[in-house]
Ligand code: FAD
């Protein structure tokens with residue numbers, strides 16, 4: 001039997017591509033090798049199983065615990081000393097994961113996507129070899145093939161994982177006890193999110209970051225404020241630090257850390273290595289296939305996720321661009337539509353990023369650093385949550401919204417937000433930007449009062465020095 005489309009990988013890039021292709025009338029199969037403890041195929045990839053969803057479940061549970069422990073008194077609510085049941089917290093997370101991964105299996109059935117359990121390998125432009133249980137092999141023939149095998153965490157030789165005391169992000173979502181002392185290597189997205197989880201649950205958290213500034217992709221005003229706020233939350237971020245080595249101890253791990261040229265040895269119960277991820281493309285391509293990976297293991301593709309073989313595509317974490325679930329999903333949709341003969345593209349200039357700490361950090365488009373580098377004249381407006389009635393009412397008034405617009409045309413070029421609900425507010429900015437809105441358009445739009453989103457409205461007004469609730 002020949003398929004119109006065979007997808008290798010059932011994560012957000014792969015499963016969305018498969019569903020979309022099938023919805024467009026293409027005969028589609030999706031090959032996935034991950035399985036649960038009973039040997040049943042597990043769809044959803046990193047995002048649903050060990051990424052976006054379980055991390056957000058723990059972020060929300062730990063945030064609720066922190067709120068009840070620290071912030072209720074301010075609202076006049078008295079609670080006796082709260083405690084938590086980590087086993088139950090983890091069970092809740094696992095149940096959400098099971099529900100969602102089962103949901104993908106259901107969507108496959110509903111949309112007539114054939115789910116094939118096994119490890120896929122591209123062996124020719126039209127063939128995928130699937131290695132199933134007990135080494136049984138099957139060849140699937142396909143008019144089009146989509147590679148979507150995702151990514152894996154990067155290991156560093158000075159602190160190799162051992163699955164117990166030194167773990168990657170997946171292990172850090174499974175601790176059965178809150179570590180008393182936790183070190184995290186890397187103050188990127190995972191370091192800040194998982195550092196927040198375990199710090200809220202009572203761990204002493206030290207984060208070691210090689211860069212000299214926190215989140216250097218953001219503008220300095222916002223990253224400086226983030227740095228200050230996180231330190232108040234007991235995330236002890238050590239910038240410009242290098243972990244040179246690690247040794248097993250009776251109770252955990254001893255790290256040898258270099259900060260400002262000085263070596264220190266510090267003992268920890270657990271260490272999380274979160275220094276980035278790399279594409280998972282080992283053994284994905286047979287030598288006979290005329291397709292090579294780049295020096296970092298990514299599959300080279302054009303703007304439409306097409307490889308150098310016309311009918312072979314690649315999406316998600318295995319191709320250039322940010323490793324984000326929504327970017328993978330949009331690429332999956334684009335590729336399915338293009339295979340079905342439709343014209344569709346992804347707007348890579350507007351891929352939003354969110355770090356789900358509290359307050360959240362969210363940004364899209366250009367920063368001031370980008371605009372200066374690109375010699376684009378711009379104007380800016382910002383609005384602090386401390387001047388937002390709703391933010392003050394909820395006791396969540398840290399941070400600000402910053403909007404950047406083209407000096408001449410007023411088109412909004414970038415939004416950066418540090419604050420409560422930043423992820424949701426950003427989305428409103430993003431929709432406007434997708435339609436090339438000007439800051440004036442945002443200013444002329446009525447926002448419900450009182451909402452924290454009004455900060456976006458005021459930041460837009462401030463771009464042209466017309467803010468009402470703050471000095472211009
Ligand atoms: P994956 O999700 O990695 O899926 C690839 C799938 O392919 C896997 O199921 C794998 O088993 C399968 N596979 C691999 N090789 C083969 C093969 N040869 N044959 C068959 N199957 C194969 N992104 C966000 O946007 N928001 C977040 O909040 C967020 N949080 C995250 C938190 C953590 C802790 C981590 C680790 C990541 C997070 N991400 C987040 C990133 C997000 O998970 C990834 O960008 C996204 O999952 C990438 O999707 P993908 O389909 O490219 O790959």
Ligand code: NAD
Nearest residue numbers: 186187188189190191208209210274275276277323354355
């Ligand atoms: P990251 O790239 O976000 O951060 C890694 C950090 O580690 C960087 O700040 C880097 O400077 C630092 N680093 C690298 N080597 C180091 C070393 N030897 N010592 C000390 N610091 C070092 O990577 P991550 O946090 O591992 O996350 C991986 C990917 O997963 C990211 O690309 C991200 O897009 C995705 N993710 C997204 C979300 C989200 O969207 N909310 C959440 C988690 C993960």
